[in-house]
Amino acid sequence: MESQTETHRKQKKWLRLLLFPLPLQGHVSPMLQLANLLYSKGFSITIIHTCFISSPKYPSNNPHFTFHSIPNGLSKSECSDADNLVALVSILNANCADPFRDCLVKLLSEVSDEPVAGLISDSTWEFTDSIAKSLQLPRFVLRTNNISSFLALAALALLQEKGYLPIQESQEEKPVIELPPLKVKDIPVFKTQDQEGLHQTIAALVEQTKSYTGLIWNSFEELEHGSLTDFRHNFPVPIFPIGPLHKYFPVPSTSLLSQDQSAISWLNKQAPKSVIYVSFGSVANIEKSEFVEIAWGLANSEQPFLWVVRPGSVIGSEWLEPLPKGFMEEIKERGHIVKWAPQQEVLAHTAVGGFWTHSGWNSTLESICEGVPMICHPCFGDQRVNARYVSDVWRIGVHLENKVDRFEIAKVVRKLLVEAEGHEIRDRILQFKKMANQSTQQQGSSYRSLESLVSLILSSQSQRKL
Numbered sequence: 374m375e376s377q378t379e380t381h382r383k384q385k386k387w388l389r390l391l392l393f394p395l396p397l398q399g400h401v402s403p404m405l406q407l408a409n410l411l412y413s414k415g416f417s418i419t420i421i422h423t424c425f426i427s428s429p430k431y432p433s434n435n436p437h438f439t440f441h442s443i444p445n446g447l448s449k450s451e452c453s454d455a456d457n458l459v460a461l462v463s464i465l466n467a468n469c470a471d472p473f474r475d476c477l478v479k480l481l482s483e484v485s486d487e488p489v490a491g492l493i494s495d496s497t498w499e500f501t502d503s504i505a506k507s508l509q510l511p512r513f514v515l516r517t518n519n520i521s522s523f524l525a526l527a528a529l530a531l532l533q534e535k536g537y538l539p540i541q542e543s544q545e546e547k548p549v550i551e552l553p554p555l556k557v558k559d560i561p562v563f564k565t566q567d568q569e570g571l572h573q574t575i576a577a578l579v580e581q582t583k584s585y586t587g588l589i590w591n592s593f594e595e596l597e598h599g600s601l602t603d604f605r606h607n608f609p610v611p612i613f614p615i616g617p618l619h620k621y622f623p624v625p626s627t628s629l630l631s632q633d634q635s636a637i638s639w640l641n642k643q644a645p646k647s648v649i650y651v652s653f654g655s656v657a658n659i660e661k662s663e664f665v666e667i668a669w670g671l672a673n674s675e676q677p678f679l680w681v682v683r684p685g686s687v688i689g690s691e692w693l694e695p696l697p698k699g700f701m702e703e704i705k706e707r708g709h710i711v712k713w714a715p716q717q718e719v720l721a722h723t724a725v726g727g728f729w730t731h732s733g734w735n736s737t738l739e740s741i742c743e744g745v746p747m748i749c750h751p752c753f754g755d756q757r758v759n760a761r762y763v764s765d766v767w768r769i770g771v772h773l774e775n776k777v778d779r780f781e782i783a784k785v786v787r788k789l790l791v792e793a794e795g796h797e798i799r800d801r802i803l804q805f806k807k808m809a810n811q812s813t814q815q816q817g818s819s820y821r822s823l824e825s826l827v828s829l830i831l832s833s834q835s836q837r838k839l
């Protein structure tokens with residue numbers, strides 16, 4: 374039977390999709406992976422983008438896409454001011470609505486032999502809902518976190534009503550009865566001066582979910598079956614768990630920062646499964662005191678380590694200044710520190726035996742796909758939920774729950790890399806790796822969901838023409 378792609382390529386009339394990512398690493402990567410996937414299904418792709426933080430390689434990496442840039446009213450340094458993520462997202466939403474509408478109106482009015490089939494926006498762009506409705510444009514949404522953490526976000530109002538919020542230190546270890554297996558300290562809270570405002574925004578975004586034309590998840594059915602069932606029960610919208618998006622085929626690098634390839638040449642010299650890879654993603658920052666404990670913890674573990682220290686990620690420092698005196702001399706060749714690594718390549722390297730992560734969803738999924746067990750060290754928001762699922766539900770990692778100190782770190786690193794418990798965790802995550810990889814193959818659950826998504830886009834487009 375002829376595939377959908379072949380059919381509409383033969384029609385010689387490509388449909389165009391407009392994709393609008395949030396300009397943060399953890400959001401841009403899955404959106405560009407999705408763009409490549411939909412291109413492979415026969416759609417033309419236009420990316421509407423704002424503030425790609427550092428020099429944009431995307432147009433040259435993706436010559437098969439069209440790019441339209443819109444202003445966001447912020448300087449580059451303001452854009453990368455991750456210290457206050459909530460404020461950044463809120464300013465971006467306030468500043469980008471008008472330029473986005475203008476851009477969309479222009480694109481829709483252009484005479485083209487590639488009619489626009491719909492918009493796919495990041496779920497965090499609040500204003501795209503009303504703009505798409507006013508232009509009668511089908512609006513699909515990509516959620517770059519997972520289903521379990523979304524359900525926790527959606528329950529924030531209820532949790533507040535029940536008295537869980539604001540979180541009291543004395544209550545942190547208590548279970549959240551309404552959201553097993555979460556503990557109070559796993560509730561996805563964000564740092565902001567305006568908690569009330571944030572909760573209202575989240576409630577509005579959750580409400581919007583009910584009117585999406587379709588909702589795309591970078592996750593897969595086998596991993597989140599229970600949460601998907603709950604979601605379907607509460608949100609009757611067409612959903613498409615089509616992840617892991619980076620696993621269908623290799624796509625050009627989606628990294629916003631330049632990746633230091635010395636990470637790979639250093640790994641090439643290490644024994645199989647011996648290295649702990651440490652990275653806290655593109656946004657999370659840590660205190661100097663924590664940084665020093667991490668350094669000594671890694672040293673004391675006596676295992677080789679590859680450590681990503683993003684410039685500016687240690688609060689009050691440019692890069693490695695807070696590193697204890699004599700640290701690198703003591704470590705010698707046993708440790709390697711880079712500013713940014715080719716993470717997917719690192720995780721796929723045979724020398725890597727564990728990943729100490731902040732439990733961002735992309736990092737978690739990438740680790741699962743390579744069968745690398747994790748040490749979870751969540752910082753805020755959905756990372757807390759991801760970490761709990763990794764440690765307690767899927768049991769593919771260890772949760773660094775207590776205060777981060779050098780002795781605890783050394784113990785946990787050794788537990789993961791050399792002790793029997795670590796081997797058991799590795800065996801389990803290898804099963805998940807298999808499921809993840811099968812899901813994107815033909816007849817796999819994600820692949821089938823992708824085919825349904827393509828069908829829905831095509832049928833939404835034909836209704837739009839009527």
Ligand code: UDP
Pocket residue numbers: 398399400402628652653654655656657681712713714715716717732733734735736737739
């Ligand atoms: N990443 C990378 N190099 C690094 C650290 C991270 O390329 O040194 C990538 C990683 O592969 C992942 C993304 O940055 O795709 C981080 O996304 P995640 O959702 O894990 O966390 P966030 O940065 O959004 O907190």
